[in-house]
Amino acid sequence: xxxxxxxxxxxxxxxxxxxxxxxxxxxxxxxxxxxxxxxxxxxxxxxxxxxxxxxxxxxxxxxxxxxxxxxxxxxxxxxxxxxxxxxxxxxxxxxxxxxxxxxxxxxxxxxxxxxxxxxxxxxxxxxxxxxxxxxxxxxxxxxxxxxxxxxxxxxxxxxxxxxxxxxxxxxxxxxxxxxxxxxxxxxxxxxxxxxxxxxxxxxxxxxxxxxxxxxxxxxxxxxxxxxxxxxxxxxxxxxxxxxxxxxxxxxxxxxxxxxxxxxxxxxxxxxxxxxxxxxxxxxxxxxxxxxxx
Amino acid sequence: xxxxxxxxxxxxxxxxxxxxxxxxxxxxxxxxxxxxxxxxxxxxxxxxxxxxxxxxxxxxxxxxxxxxxxxxxxxxxxxxxxxxxxxxxxxxxxxxxxxxxxxxxxxxxxxxxxxxxxxxxxxxxxxxxxxxxxxxxxxxxxxxxxxxxxxxxxxxxxxxxxxxxxxxxxxxxxxxxxxxxxxxxxxxxxxxxxxxxxxxxxxxxxxxxxxxxxxxxxxxxxxxxxxxxxxxxxxxxxxxxxxxxxxxxxxxxxxxxxxxxxxxxxxxxxxxxxxxxxxxxxxxxxxxxxxxxxxxxxxxxxxxxxxxxxxxxxxxxxxxxxxxxxxxxxxxxxxxxxxx
Numbered sequence: 001x002x003x004x005x006x007x008x009x010x011x012x013x014x015x016x017x018x019x020x021x022x023x024x025x026x027x028x029x030x031x032x033x034x035x036x037x038x039x040x041x042x043x044x045x046x047x048x049x050x051x052x053x054x055x056x057x058x059x060x061x062x063x064x065x066x067x068x069x070x071x072x073x074x075x076x077x078x079x080x081x082x083x084x085x086x087x088x089x090x091x092x093x094x095x096x097x098x099x100x101x102x103x104x105x106x107x108x109x110x111x112x113x114x115x116x117x118x119x120x121x122x123x124x125x126x127x128x129x130x131x132x133x134x135x136x137x138x139x140x141x142x143x144x145x146x147x148x149x150x151x152x153x154x155x156x157x158x159x160x161x162x163x164x165x166x167x168x169x170x171x172x173x174x175x176x177x178x179x180x181x182x183x184x185x186x187x188x189x190x191x192x193x194x195x196x197x198x199x200x201x202x203x204x205x206x207x208x209x210x211x212x213x214x215x216x217x218x219x220x221x222x223x224x225x226x227x228x229x230x231x232x233x234x235x236x237x238x239x240x241x242x243x244x245x246x247x248x249x250x251x252x253x254x255x256x257x258x259x260x261x262x263x264x265x266x267x268x269x270x271x272x273x274x275x276x277x278x279x280x281x282x283x284x285x286x287x288x289x290x291x292x293x
Numbered sequence: 294x295x296x297x298x299x300x301x302x303x304x305x306x307x308x309x310x311x312x313x314x315x316x317x318x319x320x321x322x323x324x325x326x327x328x329x330x331x332x333x334x335x336x337x338x339x340x341x342x343x344x345x346x347x348x349x350x351x352x353x354x355x356x357x358x359x360x361x362x363x364x365x366x367x368x369x370x371x372x373x374x375x376x377x378x379x380x381x382x383x384x385x386x387x388x389x390x391x392x393x394x395x396x397x398x399x400x401x402x403x404x405x406x407x408x409x410x411x412x413x414x415x416x417x418x419x420x421x422x423x424x425x426x427x428x429x430x431x432x433x434x435x436x437x438x439x440x441x442x443x444x445x446x447x448x449x450x451x452x453x454x455x456x457x458x459x460x461x462x463x464x465x466x467x468x469x470x471x472x473x474x475x476x477x478x479x480x481x482x483x484x485x486x487x488x489x490x491x492x493x494x495x496x497x498x499x500x501x502x503x504x505x506x507x508x509x510x511x512x513x514x515x516x517x518x519x520x521x522x523x524x525x526x527x528x529x530x531x532x533x534x535x536x537x538x539x540x541x542x543x544x545x546x547x548x549x550x551x552x553x554x555x556x557x558x559x560x561x562x563x564x565x566x567x568x569x570x571x572x573x574x575x576x577x578x579x580x581x582x583x584x585x586x587x588x589x590x591x592x593x594x595x596x597x598x599x600x601x602x603x604x605x606x607x608x609x610x611x612x613x614x615x616x617x618x619x620x621x622x623x624x625x626x627x628x629x630x631x632x633x
Contacts, residue, residue: 184376184378186374186375186376186378187378187379187380187381189343189345189365189372189374189378190372190374190378190379190380190439191380191391192344192345192364192365192366193343193344193345193365193366193370193371193372193392194366194391194392194395194439194443195366195392195395195396196366196391196395197366200395204391205380208382209381209382
């Protein structure tokens with residue numbers, strides 16, 4: 001059935017969508033336009049005048065080894081964050097779905113990390129893993145493992161991935177749990193009668209029926225890993241050591257506001273914008289086909 | 294192929310007991326219908342046989358095994374659910390083949406067994422479709438197909454027809470009966486519809502509030518209801534219940550006791566010529582028959598079923614009721630059948 005609202009007044013519909021359009025314009029189109037505009041200029045060292053360079057900033061970027069390495073870092077980082085945040089959340093949701101007594105208490109507790117700001121989450125994990133005072137770093141040293149993410153790039157990556165994933169697990173958990181509870185119980189029972197064990201039921205019935213949720217979360221998590229993890233990285237590693245945790249969005253910040261190279265920073269923003277756009281289109285085109293709504 | 298034995302089955306949720314000790318023996322190939330109003334525990338009983346609910350006490354035997362602690366898949370049963378519970382992301386073929394794939398049946402045999410079931414259920418043109426592309430009746434058939442390809446010892450049906458429209462329900466009812474006869478599989482069928490129970494059952498279990506009120510062949514139960522509840526539940530319109538004695542030469546009824554008479558065991562005669570008189574309130578002509586509703590002089594409501602071609606008494610007139618005293622059933626104050 002089609003539901004349509006017909007407005008008598010010509011301007012009322014425009015007036016009603018205006019607030020949303022205004023927000024989108026001010027916070028998306030305007031800065032995006034500025035980024036595109038600035039990406040074609042380089043400012044002088046004192047910021048007094050700018051010089052038009054066309055695609056010069058882009059040419060310089062792709063010739064830069066650190067920038068190309070940042071792509072790889074971002075890929076590793078976002079895959080690790082997305083996969084660990086989603087799989088751990090799914091595991092928790094499956095367990096919580098089986099709990100009958102006190103399930104609302106579990107759910108409430110599991111949702112809490114989502115309310116923590118990224119920077120706070122970063123500091124939280126930093127305290128635990130501080131090489132000199134952190135409790136977990138101390139425990140690891142008791143077991144003979146030296147933890148110092150200020151020196152070891154691999155450890156730094158592991159730490160920012162853990163902190164970023166931890167924060168996102170709550171969000172994913174909520175959606176997975178809702179998805180699981182939307183699967184009709186009788187379908188699972190039918191599979192049980194058909195002879196499927198718990199894991200068989202999970203992989204052949206539950207997981208496919210959960211695919212709309214999984215797909216949605218995949219898109220959201222990748223975007224989260226690309227952008228919202230800035231606070232975590234900024235508080236824990238500042239992109240180091242040796243740029244081993246400098247993901248693209250962090251490089252935009254550090255080149256622009258630390259390195260004061262606004263032209264390059266703007267060019268990087270444009271690249272990032274295109275990259276996420278393409279990634280999302282790819283996800284919708286190729287993965288969504290396998291989703292059963 | 295198996296017999297089922299229920300021995301003193303009880304079910305409690307916490308302190309609330311919902312099934313109060315049910316005994317039944319079902320022989321191999323028998324079609325048993327569990328019938329009762331909603332909330333009487335009939336679905337719970339079926340789900341206990343299926344292994345989807347735990348048994349608080351008592352034993353369930355399928356064949357010669359006690360299955361109390363067995364998983365559903367170890368019980369050699371198949372179940373058809375009220376909402377069909379088809380796997381929405383699988384084709385009709387895959388829905389039917391799912392159980393066989395899990396049992397590691399070789400592929401050619403899966404194909405032939407599914408094809409045979411599809412032929413039997415006239416599902417051949419739809420094997421590639423998804424459940425959402427099918428009509429209610431077709432989904433129902435797929436659910437049946439999924440049950441029969443596995444060749445289980447027992448079929449369990451949980452109100453399988455209640456989501457269908459009236460016409461389809463009658464048609465599917467006949468098909469289920471024919472299919473069960475053909476396959477000779479023991480079947481346990483739960484419904485709240487007494488017409489389904491009457492038409493399908495070899496024997497039926499009439500349940501009320503967690504108790505089996507009566508177990509017996511449909512016509513026996515109809516003719517000889519063991520309790521007032523059964524008398525009222527089986528038969529439409531239900532048995533007339535009168536709180537005043539109408540038979541001659543008998544004293545008044547004990548307090549709380551009643552007598553019952555089926556609407557079709559009453560004939561209309563001239564006022565004063567029958568056992569009692571009835572003030573006609575209104576008539577419901579249904580074509581083949583007509584239901585005459587009225588009130589007796591003692592104030593009991595009463596329905597008479599007469600042939601559809603008899604001329605109808607006008608509303609507000611008084612008619613006499615001829616009743617064979619032998620057809621009158623007596624119930625004591627507790628609702629059980631009594632001799633007097």
